[in-house]
Amino acid sequence: MAKLRVATTSLAGCFGCHMSLLDIDERFLQLIELVEFNRSPLTDIKHCDPCDIGLIEGGVCNAENVHVLREFRKNCKVLVALGACAVNGGLPAQRNHLDLHTILEEVYHTAPGLAAGSQIPDDPELPLLLNKVHPIHEVVKIDYFLPGCPPSGDAIWKFLTDLIAGRTPHLGHQLMHYD
Amino acid sequence: MSDDSQTGTFLLDDEEIPFTRGQTVIQAARAAGKYIPHLCWHPDFKAHGSCKLCTIKANGRLGAACTLEAQDGMAVENRTPELDDKRRTLLQLLFVEGNHFCPSCEKSGNCVLQATAYDLGMMTPHFDMFYPDRPVDASHPDMLLDFNRCILCELCVQASRDVDGKNVFALSGRGIQSHLIVNAESRRLADTDFSATDRAASICPVGVILKKRVGFAIPIGERTYDAAPISQVDIAKENT
Structure with missing residues (x-):
């Protein structure tokens, strides 16, 4: 059987879910017998080829996140929300009840201890922030959700092995966590 | 159960559950070791009947297990895929309406x-x-x-x-x-x-x-x- 092609990315996340993926430890050797990694921080491939599975860590907080998410949706047969931030916005979404300009002003302009002349970064290469952080299912269709902050290595392993074997992923009580 | 009898039984997911007159479905089920999902109900307090997580099907009709009195011979569905699906939707509504960052x-x-x-x-x-x-x-x-x-x-x-x-x-x-x-x-x-x-x-x-x-x-x-x-x-x- 040809290996399944997997892409991964971290949007408005902390890479904790990717670290947790590495927490499957020596099972990674079994995993790479079954899958090959395409676009991913693990391979440094910058754009998706057509893939079987896309793992998305993090919600969307800026315009680039939206573009990346849409590229993944376009190229992946199965798209997975990996971790709390992708599932419900998570910690970054806790800025959602604050006004974006007020936050930027405070962080880059009025906070004590800033260098003289500090201002809100406006380099055109910086992606524009969205007014609110959103979970990814508000932007594209998501096929599976794996909650957890992060989901444990065991949870990711169970999820992926179920999915690769063609079973509906099922975590059970011990692996099911929102925290 | 005759009119003056104080006890009876009903079926919960095809299992016979005894009850005493005046007990609600959730009280009798709990006493018999059967869990009916619930949020606003607490055994020490008057039933509130608002969260609807405890919705069951009694003789084919939807009702709240915390307010519905047990009746002799009643057939109650509890943990069916259909009801758990509705309960999951109620939970999802609660999760999006508040800020639940576990x-x-x-x-x-x-x-x-x-x-x-x-x-x-x-x-x-x-x-x-x-x-x-x-x-x-x-x-x-x-x-x-x-x-x-x-x-x-x-x-x-x-x-x-x-x-x-x-x-x-x-x-x-x-x-x-x-x-x-x-x-x-x-x-x-x-x-x-x-x-x-x-x-x-x-x-x-x-x-x-x-x-x-x-x-x-x-x-x-x-x-x-x-x-x-x-x-x-x-x-x-x-x-x-």
């Missing part, structure tokens, strides 16, 4: 909402998030109120009114505007006679009413619903 909540692992969502296999909130703006009230020296997590179960309202005799809490507003308020002119908990020893201080099923300085006295991983799902823990509590 990773940063000290109630995680002890939370009835979270544990019920685990038990029902809720993998996603599914709907668009509301992200409401609900400031916390940290004015009280011993207690914190984080309104972001309120599910409007009214257990604190009942406990404060009926057990503590203080009337510290109430619900205000209607529909999606419904919210928990504090009964003081300033709306601050510090300006009430609320105390950490009140029944209302320990009744909250979610992370709204929290005692300060003990949030992580029991570490994550060793909490109420960590070892076993709420469907087992809830019944075990009944039997101790």
Whole structure:
């Protein structure tokens, strides 16, 4: 059987879910017998080829996140929300009840201890922030959700092995966590 | 059951459950060691009937197990895929209407909402998030109120009114505007006679009413619903 092609990315996340993926430890050797990694921080491939599975860590907080998410949706047969931030916005979404300009002003302009002349970064290469952080299912269709902050290595392993074997992923009580 | 008989039986998911006259379906089921998912119902308080998580099908009709009196010969469906699917949807609505960020909540692992969502296999909130703006009230020296997590179960309202005799809490507003308020002119908990020893201080099923300085006295991983799902823990509590 040809290996399944997997892409991964971290949007408005902390890479904790990717670290947790590495927490499957020596099972990674079994995993790479079954899958090959395409676009991913693990391979440094910058754009998706057509893939079987896309793992998305993090919600969307800026315009680039939206573009990346849409590229993944376009190229992946199965798209997975990996971790709390992708599932419900998570910690970054806790800025959602604050006004974006007020936050930027405070962080880059009025906070004590800033260098003289500090201002809100406006380099055109910086992606524009969205007014609110959103979970990814508000932007594209998501096929599976794996909650957890992060989901444990065991949870990711169970999820992926179920999915690769063609079973509906099922975590059970011990692996099911929102925290 | 004849008119003067005080006991009877009904079928819950095809299992015979005994009851005494006046018991609701959820009371009889619990006494028999059967879990019916619920949020706003508490065995020590009058049924509120608002969360609808305990919705069952009795003789083919939907009803709340916490308010429906058990009847002899009644056939009740409980943990069917159809009903659990409806319950999951109710949970998803609650999760998107508030700000339920489990990773940063000290109630995680002890939370009835979270544990019920685990038990029902809720993998996603599914709907668009509301992200409401609900400031916390940290004015009280011993207690914190984080309104972001309120599910409007009214257990604190009942406990404060009926057990503590203080009337510290109430619900205000209607529909999606419904919210928990504090009964003081300033709306601050510090300006009430609320105390950490009140029944209302320990009744909250979610992370709204929290005692300060003990949030992580029991570490994550060793909490109420960590070892076993709420469907087992809830019944075990009944039997101790």
